Structure formats: structure tokens, C-alpha cells
Amino acid sequence: MKDTYHDNKAVQALAPSVVSAAASGAAIDLNGFDSALFVINTGAIVGAGLFGVKLQESDTTTEADFTDVAPADQLGTVPAALTANATYRVGYIGSKRKRYVRAMVTKASGTSVAVGIVAVLGHPAIAPVAA
Known part of the structure; x- marks a missing residue:
């Protein structure tokens, strides 16, 4: 039986927090999955801030190996200026998919x-996905 609960896996990509500088989220391992949907939730923005979010990919978890995901390898975009108390989504489909993907807050x-x-991982190689 296909359903949203058993065909996806949710992973914390960036713990909810107050960010005052650029911040890299966790390296999300896509092993066993073909896509990832990042759900971004914002709260208050202080000081007329101009914050954004971009996706990066890598074959390793080494910080220096991550590069920005090409627009063609994403579904949707996150605006360059996040709005307070809003929700955004951006998908990673990677035509030359890397094993790891992460979200990065920009300032x-x-x-x-x-x-x-x-990060909601989808299109699993084996379903149902363990909780």
C-alpha cells in the first residue's frame, strides 16, 4: 500500500533556532532515496534582515566538498529574502544526484x-520506510 507516511522519511536538516550568521544544515544522507523535499519554517526576523536558504550537494560529508545545487536540479526556489512567520519548500532531484544534500541559511x-x-526523503528504494 502506498501512502505518505510509509513512503517518506523526515530528517531534521536544521534544528529550530535563532540564526545570526550564515549557517550550514546537517548533511542529509540520500542513500536509499531518490529525492528530498526541504520544508523551511521561519519565525521572527530582526533588524530588517535579508536571509535566504540554498541547497548544496556533495559525495562526502566534508564541509569543503559541498557545492550549490544547480537550479535545474531543484523543484521550486526559496526567495532571496525570507519573510517572517512563513513556510517554504524546495525539492532536490539532482540529475547527477550526489549522496548528501543540505540546506544552508544565507545572510x-x-x-x-x-x-x-x-528534509522529507522520498521515492525510497525499499518501502515501507521504517519510522
């Missing part, structure tokens, strides 16, 4: 933003 200006990100 152009402002003091801080409250943000949390969850």
Missing part, C-alpha cells in the same frame, strides 16, 4: 532570523 543583512528546516 546578506540584518540581525537574526528564527528558522528550522526538515
Whole structure:
């Protein structure tokens, strides 16, 4: 039986927190999955902040190996300026899919933003997915 609960796995990509500088989320291992949907939740933005989120990919978990995901390898985009108390989503499909993907909060200006990100892994090689 196919259903959303058994065909997906939720992973914390960035713990909910107040971010005052650029911040890298956790390296999400896509082993066994063909896609990832990142759900970004924002809270208050202080100091007329200009914060955004971008996706990065890598074959390893080494910080220096991560590179920005090409727009063609994403479904949807996150605006360059996040809005307070909003929810966004962006999908990773990677035509030359890397094993690891992460979300990164970017900062152009402002003091801080409250943000949390969850990665929902989809299209599993083996279903149902263990809880």
C-alpha cells in the first residue's frame, strides 16, 4: 500500500533556532532515496534582515566538498529574502544526484532570523520506510 507516511522519511536538516550568521544544515544522507523535499519554517526576523536558504550537494560529508545545487536540479526556489512567520519548500532531484544534500541559511543583512528546516526523503528504494 502506498501512502505518505510509509513512503517518506523526515530528517531534521536544521534544528529550530535563532540564526545570526550564515549557517550550514546537517548533511542529509540520500542513500536509499531518490529525492528530498526541504520544508523551511521561519519565525521572527530582526533588524530588517535579508536571509535566504540554498541547497548544496556533495559525495562526502566534508564541509569543503559541498557545492550549490544547480537550479535545474531543484523543484521550486526559496526567495532571496525570507519573510517572517512563513513556510517554504524546495525539492532536490539532482540529475547527477550526489549522496548528501543540505540546506544552508544565507545572510546578506540584518540581525537574526528564527528558522528550522526538515528534509522529507522520498521515492525510497525499499518501502515501507521504517519510522
